[in-house]
Amino acid sequence: MGGKSGRIYLIGSNLATDSLAFRKFVTYMPAPASPFPSRHSTGGWLPADRLKAFAESETDAHRICTISTGWIERFGEDVLISHKDEPTLAILREGLAAWAAANAFQPRRVFGKFLPLQNEERIAPVLLEGDASLSLLTTVRENGVRYGLDFGAGYSAGLFIDQRANRTFVRRSQPKRLLNTFAYTCSFSVVAAMAGAETVSVDLSKKSVDRGRENFVLNNLDATKHRFYADDVLDVLPRLARKNERFDIIILDPPTFSRGNKGRRFQVEKDMEALLVASLELAAPRGKILLSTNCTRLNRRALESIARFAFKTTRRAADFHAEPPLPDIPAEAAAQTLWLLLK
Secondary structure (H helix, E strand, O other), X not given: OOOOOEEOOOOOOOOOOOOHHHHHHOOOEEOOOOOOOOOOXXXXXXXXXXXXXXXXXXXXXXXXXXXXXXXXXXXXXXXXXXXXXXXXXHHHHHHHHHHHHHOOOOOOEEEEEEOOOOHHHOOOOEEEEOOOOOOOEEEEEEOOEEEEEEOOOOOOOOOOHHHHHHHHHHHHHOOOEEEEEOOOOOHHHHHHHHOOOEEEEEEOOHHHHHHHHHHHHHOOOOHHHOEEEEXXXXXXXXXXXXXXXOEXXXXXXXXXXXXXXXXXXXXXXXXHHHHHHHHHOOEEEEEXXXXXXXXXXXXXXXXXXXXXXXXXXXXXXXXXXXXXXXXXXXHHHOOEEEEEEEO
């Protein structure tokens, strides 16, 4: 449970405490010092005031609950339950029903996504509740910015909500030029473009790049004024360097493992340093670089170590910066990220 002391925490002020669902669901919960509870605890549910704050900030893509073997995310009118096993799915579905009743939220659909140990076992989310005839395409908002999702496109629907604070940091920085590598559906590029930047987005998947263009259109941005490359990042970076291109912000958020052009293997633990060295050639003076990873073997301290070795190679220097943890996602359940503020 993460601690010997504990309290009873109510998950919503509108749910009658004498209801069977409430008494069955709200049990002994860990003290706040342990925000990432064990599988069978029931902590970490989004409180009503935070739900209201998200609505006021025009955000309907956020985490609802996190436990050690799964989590629940809201995407507009839909909900996605990610789980490592069937008992976790059952626990989270029961909890969702109680939380939804407490907060007067009725999901249009509920999807489930199994979290496998091996990437090759990944499959698209499956519909658990709701109308199967509805389109799997939908749109969500984050701080007023619109993003298109597709629950039928594969393992990921189209937006990584644990990068919300870093997208806000990009928009607040108002860069003139941004390079977004491993760009997926180009969410960082969208917020930079909304701040007036010229953007370059690179991802090996043409489908992802095309969806990135669609995100520009969703936000009334002229995608023709920005560049999109469906190509291997490790091939594109040297080409940009030969053209003497420079960027105020560079996003480095590679997958843990991938295969690029000609079957080239990329493994983040071994190759992040080389990726950063290549990117530093493109960084403008006093530029900013985001290092990000979902690799469980790399924490923020490891990212700092990688950066120091890269700085030694390139004779660059930087301060380290990290945005505060998100209010809806425990730090240990989110991507590990580190901003490099170049000197």
